[in-house]
Amino acid sequence: MLPPGVKRALHRIIDGGRALTVRGAARKGTADAPAAPVTVPVAAPLPPLDMTAHIPRDHARQVGSQYYIQEAMRAQTPANPVMDLGCGDGASAEIFRSELPVVRWVGVDIVESSTVWDVQGEDVLVFDGVHLPFSDNSFPLVHTNQVFEHVRNPQALLLEIRRVLTPGGIFIGSVSQLEPYHAYSLWGGYTLYGWATLCRDAGLILEEARPSIDSIALITRQYEGAPPEHARYWELSPLNVEIDTWAVETDASVLAVNARKLQFCGQFAFRVRKPLDTPAS
Numbered sequence: 001m002l003p004p005g006v007k008r009a010l011h012r013i014i015d016g017g018r019a020l021t022v023r024g025a026a027r028k029g030t031a032d033a034p035a036a037p038v039t040v041p042v043a044a045p046l047p048p049l050d051m052t053a054h055i056p057r058d059h060a061r062q063v064g065s066q067y068y069i070q071e072a073m074r075a076q077t078p079a080n081p082v083m084d085l086g087c088g089d090g091a092s093a094e095i096f097r098s099e100l101p102v103v104r105w106v107g108v109d110i111v112e113s114s115t116v117w118d119v120q121g122e123d124v125l126v127f128d129g130v131h132l133p134f135s136d137n138s139f140p141l142v143h144t145n146q147v148f149e150h151v152r153n154p155q156a157l158l159l160e161i162r163r164v165l166t167p168g169g170i171f172i173g174s175v176s177q178l179e180p181y182h183a184y185s186l187w188g189g190y191t192l193y194g195w196a197t198l199c200r201d202a203g204l205i206l207e208e209a210r211p212s213i214d215s216i217a218l219i220t221r222q223y224e225g226a227p228p229e230h231a232r233y234w235e236l237s238p239l240n241v242e243i244d245t246w247a248v249e250t251d252a253s254v255l256a257v258n259a260r261k262l263q264f265c266g267q268f269a270f271r272v273r274k275p276l277d278t279p280a281s
C-alpha cells in the first residue's frame with residue numbers, strides 16, 4: 001500500500017506534462033511532510049519513431065565515422081569549416097584534410113581532456129562540456145567520434161550542436177552501443193532508438209545509422225587486453241561476417257542485414273541533420 005503523498009506524486013508523473021514535480025517523499029517524517037519540490041524538465045511526449053526509416057537499404061557494410069566524413073567531403077559542395085567535437089588528439093584533422101586540403105578544421109574538447117592539451121599546430125579550443133564557444137549557425141558539419149558515451153549532459157550538448165549548425169547542416173560520427181566501460185565512459189552506450197529519440201528531442205533528425213564493429217568482437221578485444229591480431233576487426237568483425245553469411249543463406253534484404261548488425265553492434269555510425277526550416281534560437 002503506497003502512502004498518499006507518494007500516490008499523489010505518482011499520479012503527477014503518470015499524468016505527464018512538460019515537467020515533473022516530485023515532492024521529496026523520502027525525507028524524514030511522513031510522506032506528506034512539506035519539502036522543496038524538485039523540478040525535472042522532461043521532453044513532451046512525441047509519436048513513436050519509425051525505426052526502419054534510419055536503416056539504410058543500399059548496402060550493409062561495416063563502417064566507422066570516416067564513412068560519413070568521406071560522404072560529406074566528397075559531395076558537390078563539401079562542408080567547410082568543420083568542427084570535431086571531443087577531438088582528443090586531433091587525429092581527425094588529417095582525415096578531413098586528406099579529403100579537402102583547404103578545409104578549416106576546428107577541434108573542441110573539454111578542459112579535463114587528457115589528450116587535447118598536447119595537440120600541436122591545429123586550431124583547438126577547450127570548453128565546459130556544454131556551452132560551445134561559437135555563434136549560432138556557424139558550422140555546416142560537426143563531427144564526433146566515440147564521444148557521447150563520455151558526455152555528462154548529452155541532451156544539453158545536442159541542443160548546442162543544433163544551435164551552432166547551419167540550417168541543413170549535418171552532425172556525423174559514431175557512438176557506443178554495446179561497449180564495455182572505457183576511458184571514463186559514463187554510459188554503457190546508446191541504443192539506436194535512444195539516440196534517435198535524444199536527437200529528436202534536441203530538434204535534430206537522425207537520417208541514417210550504420211553498423212560498426214560488432215559487440216562480441218569489441219567486448220572480447222577489451223577483455224583480452226586489445227591483442228594486435230584483433231585490430232583487423234575495426235574493418236570487419238566476426239559477427240558481422242556471420243550475419244553476411246546468414247544473409248546469403250536466407251536471401252535476407254539489405255535492410256534486414258543492417259537491422260541485425262545494428263542490433264548487435266558495439267558501435268554505430270550516424271548522420272544527423274538540423275532541419276532547413278529550424279527557427280533561429
Ligand SMILES: C[S@@+](CC[C@H](N)C(=O)[O-])C[C@H]1O[C@@H](n2cnc3c(N)ncnc32)[C@H](O)[C@@H]1O
Pocket residue numbers: 085086087088089091108109110112113114115128129130144145146147150151152153157183
Ligand atoms: C574516447 S575519446 C575519443 C577522442 C577522439 N574523438 C578520437 O576519436 O580519438 C572521448 C573524448 O570525448 C571527450 N569528451 C568527454 N566529454 C565531452 C563533452 N561534454 N564534450 C566534448 N568532448 C567530450 C573526452 O575528453 C575525450 O577526448
